[in-house]
Amino acid sequence: MSVTHDEVRRIARLAELDVGEEALPLLAEQMSRILEYVAQINAVPASEGVKPFVPGPDAVRFRPDEVRPAPLAFGPAELAPAFRDGFFLVPKLGQFEQEEG
Amino acid sequence: MSDPSEALASAKGAADRIVKVKRLNACLTPIKELRKSLVAQASAAHPSGVLYGMPVAVKDNICTLEFTTSCGSRILEGYRSPYDATAVAKLRAAGALIAGKTNCDEFGMGSSTEHSAYGRSLHPFDKTRVPGGSSGGSAVLVAAGAVPAALGSETGGSVRQPASLCGVVGIKPTYGRVSRYGLVAFGSSLDQIGVLGRSVHDAARVLSVISGRDPKDSTCEERDSLRLPTVPESLQGFVIGVPKEYFPQELDPAVRRACDRAIRLLRELGAAVREVSLPHTVYAVATYYIIAPAEASSNLARYDGARYGPRFDGSEDVRALYRTTRGEGFGPEVRRRVLVGTYVLSSGYYDAYYRKAQQMRALIAQDFRNVFDRGVDLLFTPTTPTPAFKAGEKLNDPVAMYLSDIFTVTANLAGLPAISVPIGRIRGLPVGGQLIGQAFLEDEMLEAAYALERAVPAGEEA
Numbered sequence: 001m002s003v004t005h006d007e008v009r010r011i012a013r014l015a016e017l018d019v020g021e022e023a024l025p026l027l028a029e030q031m032s033r034i035l036e037y038v039a040q041i042n043a044v045p046a047s048e049g050v051k052p053f054v055p056g057p058d059a060v061r062f063r064p065d066e067v068r069p070a071p072l073a074f075g076p077a078e079l080a081p082a083f084r085d086g087f088f089l090v091p092k093l094g095q096f097e098q099e100e101g
Numbered sequence: 102m103s104d105p106s107e108a109l110a111s112a113k114g115a116a117d118r119i120v121k122v123k124r125l126n127a128c129l130t131p132i133k134e135l136r137k138s139l140v141a142q143a144s145a146a147h148p149s150g151v152l153y154g155m156p157v158a159v160k161d162n163i164c165t166l167e168f169t170t171s172c173g174s175r176i177l178e179g180y181r182s183p184y185d186a187t188a189v190a191k192l193r194a195a196g197a198l199i200a201g202k203t204n205c206d207e208f209g210m211g212s213s214t215e216h217s218a219y220g221r222s223l224h225p226f227d228k229t230r231v232p233g234g235s236s237g238g239s240a241v242l243v244a245a246g247a248v249p250a251a252l253g254s255e256t257g258g259s260v261r262q263p264a265s266l267c268g269v270v271g272i273k274p275t276y277g278r279v280s281r282y283g284l285v286a287f288g289s290s291l292d293q294i295g296v297l298g299r300s301v302h303d304a305a306r307v308l309s310v311i312s313g314r315d316p317k318d319s320t321c322e323e324r325d326s327l328r329l330p331t332v333p334e335s336l337q338g339f340v341i342g343v344p345k346e347y348f349p350q351e352l353d354p355a356v357r358r359a360c361d362r363a364i365r366l367l368r369e370l371g372a373a374v375r376e377v378s379l380p381h382t383v384y385a386v387a388t389y390y391i392i393a394p395a396e397a398s399s400n401l402a403r404y405d406g407a408r409y410g411p412r413f414d415g416s417e418d419v420r421a422l423y424r425t426t427r428g429e430g431f432g433p434e435v436r437r438r439v440l441v442g443t444y445v446l447s448s449g450y451y452d453a454y455y456r457k458a459q460q461m462r463a464l465i466a467q468d469f470r471n472v473f474d475r476g477v478d479l480l481f482t483p484t485t486p487t488p489a490f491k492a493g494e495k496l497n498d499p500v501a502m503y504l505s506d507i508f509t510v511t512a513n514l515a516g517l518p519a520i521s522v523p524i525g526r527i528r529g530l531p532v533g534g535q536l537i538g539q540a541f542l543e544d545e546m547l548e549a550a551y552a553l554e555r556a557v558p559a560g561e562e563a
Contacts, residue, residue, distance in 0.1 A: 011443050012440060014447060015439050016405070016423040017427045017440065018427065019436070019440075027437070031444065034437070034499055034500060035441070035444065037503075038458075041388055042457060044381070052462070053514075054290055055290065055515070056516065060319050072184055073166055073183045073184065075183070080408055080409060081414075088408055091416050091417060093420075
């Protein structure tokens with residue numbers, strides 16, 4: 001399993017993560033090693049009959065659908081890097097819309 | 102303790118001891134803030150609480166109203182939570198004093214506490230070595246005698262592994278025993294809050310308080326708090342399995358010697374000990390390092406510079422803001438895991454990695470059920486393959502670092518309770534033995550741990 005620089009760039013874009021060009025060789029090498037190591041599970045024959053295991057309660061419990069006050073000591077205005085009039089402030093969406101379009 | 106003056110003395114004593122071990126870089130809370138808070142907490146604590154006046158440090162990825170919750174990351178530098186985690190709220194209600202936030206690998210991703218944005222924690226007995234991780238700061242504070250107990254968190258062994266390397270007790274409860282509300286999510290199907298303590302009793306007392314139902318976490322089971330067992334006279338009637346896959350040829354001979362001695366003591370205490378097999382154990386680390394990064398890549402998507410934490414600014418548009426903030430805010434190990442997680446979930450690779458890993462997880466859990474169904478009550482294994490390793494030794498080899506978790510990840514994958522108890526020293530460094538129990542039978546596991554702790558000469562060379 002060998003991960004190319006282009007694959008690291010593609011995955012970094014999907015993960016919304018800046019990865020500098022100088023970091024690519026080491027990341028590609030380390031990801032290759034990790035993926036090669038974890039791929040050993042494919043040595044076990046396919047077992048389609050096996051249901052995925054998730055610990056915890058068998059079914060999600062429902063709560064009464066009622067409005068309760070948020071138990072927060074302070075609100076998002078004090079947490080957010082930029083907040084005004086009830087909104088989180090971010091730069092324009094231009095490139096995002098262009099790429100998606 | 103029920104006297105307010107004793108609680109105050111306990112608060113001041115904890116602050117003094119934490120100052121004394123400052124060079125170990127285990128506590129991230131500034132000492133002035135910590136001292137002031139401890140005194141205030143001691144004055145406000147209710148004397149009828151079962152942990153009245155007990156200082157308990159809290160890992161930095163567990164939300165607390167006072168003190169910052171940075172998860173050992175730059176991306177949450179200075180972040181203050183607007184609420185207490187349920188486990189923390191229960192500690193306060195029981196009269197415990199929150200003794201600061203402890204250093205950890207960033208978002209719990211690591212086995213050495215070297216992956217903290219705030220510098221590595223030092224091993225309490227050898228500063229050239231690591232204390233383990235990711236709850237390394239909690240283990241160090243307990244091992245150094247600064248606090249009797251501390252909260253940590255586990256995704257793949259992050260309480261038991263540092264407990265083993267630092268010579269303290271570490272408990273990982275059954276998945277669903279303790280609320281995850283306020284535990285910053287890493288791998289949601291694996292994460293649990295656990296406890297590190299200077300003794301089984303100290304750790305178990307804290308676990309008992311933080312356990313039990315919580316309507317704020319739908320994965321927390323509808324059960325009462327854990328009832329503490331009494332210390333047993335013997336282990337007559339217990340059947341303890343020793344899984345052969347946890348004793349590979351390449352196991353450190355001294356770790357094997359320490360385990361052999363512990364097994365002999367368990368027999369002398371009256372337990373029936375038999376060899377068992379958990380055949381899919383060999384695939385556990387690989388399975389874990391697909392599932393955990395996959396869940397992490399999803400959970401950590403929320404850190405985008407828009408809602409909380411610092412923003413690494415100067416971006417022209419929102420997407421560049423996300424990428425810059427995440428690129429600069431996450432450290433190398435978190436970046437690696439987010440990338441690996443995104444890769445294994447991406448189109449074309451999902452079936453080969455993630456779906457397959459989910460099947461392996463089911464087989465690993467089935468291995469445990471098979472053994473327990475055949476009359477085995479508990480399993481005994483080493484907690485770690487070696488004692489504490491040198492700082493820097495595994496930093497550039499992620500797979501070598503991941504293999505530190507080889508004996509601990511299975512309990513997380515199967516959602517089972519497990520405890521690490523000190524079983525001796527190797528060239529002066531502590532090493533732990535692990536008991537793995539059946540789901541929600543922590544009381545049995547604790548009984549055996551009490552007995553083992555009393556019998557084993559933990560300070561002796563193995």
